[in-house]
Amino acid sequence: MANYSTNEFKSGLKVLLEGDPCSIVENEFVKPGKGQAFNRVKLKNLMTGRVWERTFKSGESLEGADVMDTDMEYLYNDGEFWYFMSVDGSFEQHGCDAKALGDTVKWLKEQEKYVVTLFNGGVIAVAAPNHIDLLVAQTDPGVKGDTAQGGSKPATMASGAVVQVPLFIEEGETLKIDTRTGKYISRA
Amino acid sequence: MSLDLPARLQLRADTFACVRAFFADRGVLAVDPPSLMAAPVTDPSIEVPVAVDANGRRLGYLQSSPEYAMKRLLAAGAGDCYALGSAFRVDEVSPRHRLEFTLLEWYRVGWDDGQLRAELSDLLMALLGCQPATAISYRDAFQAAVGLCPLTASTAALLARVQSEFDYQGPVLTRDDALQLLCALKVEPGLGRHAPEYLVDYPPGQAALARTRLDAQGDAVAARFELFYRGVELANGYWELTCPDEQRSRFEADLAEREARGLPAVPIDQALLDAMPTLPACAGVALGMDRVMMLRAGVTDLADLSLF
Numbered sequence: 001m002a003n004y005s006t007n008e009f010k011s012g013l014k015v016l017l018e019g020d021p022c023s024i025v026e027n028e029f030v031k032p033g034k035g036q037a038f039n040r041v042k043l044k045n046l047m048t049g050r051v052w053e054r055t056f057k058s059g060e061s062l063e064g065a066d067v068m069d070t071d072m073e074y075l076y077n078d079g080e081f082w083y084f085m086s087v088d089g090s091f092e093q094h095g096c097d098a099k100a101l102g103d104t105v106k107w108l109k110e111q112e113k114y115v116v117t118l119f120n121g122g123v124i125a126v127a128a129p130n131h132i133d134l135l136v137a138q139t140d141p142g143v144k145g146d147t148a149q150g151g152s153k154p155a156t157m158a159s160g161a162v163v164q165v166p167l168f169i170e171e172g173e174t175l176k177i178d179t180r181t182g183k184y185i186s187r188a
Numbered sequence: 189m190s191l192d193l194p195a196r197l198q199l200r201a202d203t204f205a206c207v208r209a210f211f212a213d214r215g216v217l218a219v220d221p222p223s224l225m226a227a228p229v230t231d232p233s234i235e236v237p238v239a240v241d242a243n244g245r246r247l248g249y250l251q252s253s254p255e256y257a258m259k260r261l262l263a264a265g266a267g268d269c270y271a272l273g274s275a276f277r278v279d280e281v282s283p284r285h286r287l288e289f290t291l292l293e294w295y296r297v298g299w300d301d302g303q304l305r306a307e308l309s310d311l312l313m314a315l316l317g318c319q320p321a322t323a324i325s326y327r328d329a330f331q332a333a334v335g336l337c338p339l340t341a342s343t344a345a346l347l348a349r350v351q352s353e354f355d356y357q358g359p360v361l362t363r364d365d366a367l368q369l370l371c372a373l374k375v376e377p378g379l380g381r382h383a384p385e386y387l388v389d390y391p392p393g394q395a396a397l398a399r400t401r402l403d404a405q406g407d408a409v410a411a412r413f414e415l416f417y418r419g420v421e422l423a424n425g426y427w428e429l430t431c432p433d434e435q436r437s438r439f440e441a442d443l444a445e446r447e448a449r450g451l452p453a454v455p456i457d458q459a460l461l462d463a464m465p466t467l468p469a470c471a472g473v474a475l476g477m478d479r480v481m482m483l484r485a486g487v488t489d490l491a492d493l494s495l496f
Contacts, residue, residue: 007279007281017357028282029280029281029282029285030369030372030373031280031282031285031372032368032371032372032376032421033414033421033424034231034233034234034394034396034424035233035364035365035394036233036361036364036368036369037233037279037280038369038372040354040373052355053354053355054354054355054356054357055350055354055355055356055357055369056356056357056358057358057359057361057365058279059279060357060358060359
């Protein structure tokens, strides 16, 4: 990978810091009238999600990180790894561990498309689509007039996520859910 | 708020007319030194564009300030003079930095830095309608903001502060690098909130082209000042160094530092050194006019004022 100088740092650029791939969030140029210029850089560690704020001498460089976001379809879980397949025609498959999958595990559905982040060929993150249609696996029958819960009740979806749904929803229905907020949108 | 083109042109014309009237009233001569000269500034933290012909032959360097040229004029007897024109620095692009910018620089023969600060304060009042400038020593401002004395604290203590506060990554910093980083991030943002404010008596390692003297506590300081207003650095001035031997040794130290950092080698301005024996005692200052216009227009990004 190429090296990038602080002058080339811009939001979204992927670089290596302490061996971890990071995405640059912000780059502020600090220049005293005379003397050494510095860059105050905010970087998001793509492995941990933590944001680092670091200071560099202007002109210093960091190695670029071989990070790529790819659309992939979820295939199956073999007990240890979750497998995804490229939808670009290459049918390339990648296994992903629980750490890289993170919270996305509760939004997994076979044949659904996810954005898989690859670093040096390995999966480091998986993002669910913003909206996903999921089957209701379990929910108690709604009791009319029970508004203590704001007119909603918990439902466990086939993927494992628990979502608050309206009282009229029954097991076996398919619902549209917003994965960013974990909220019910509508019947699918 | 961004200005339309006629407003930008008017702002520039009005600002420059104000400057020229100010100096005409005070009998300071307008001079126009060339932008292209045989030697650039040696300062390792300033790079300028190099002009070449179609065959790659070097024609000279675009100047980051008219300082060397004006000092040669002063040495030749020009007397009090000012220059208003373009200056250049590469690798500096931000909302407050441009490759080419407009600089006002002037020199007063026989004056020291304190007298020149009073005149710059008058000019700013004329340009910005602000209150008179106040002053604080680098020592006091740094002590208050950082909790360390910039003149007497150990280099190790300064470096430790940079590390703990800013998570610095990279090659070991020099004492002055550490001072500059702490000053830029901790001291400068708090300066000149209500009226323009001078930071005076810099650490001796940052003298640049200023003479050095002892401060009230007996520590060596540079007779150099910078001016800040509303968080923007506006000007840098010196009670000028006039000793050619000291000047040559500072140039050579700059070149050694350039070599150590792997920066481009540059020629020393021999014509300036040759002229220095007749350079009169004087004080000089450079004021960034684009930033002054930014404050006049109430914008925070030079893009809101540029013509092209």
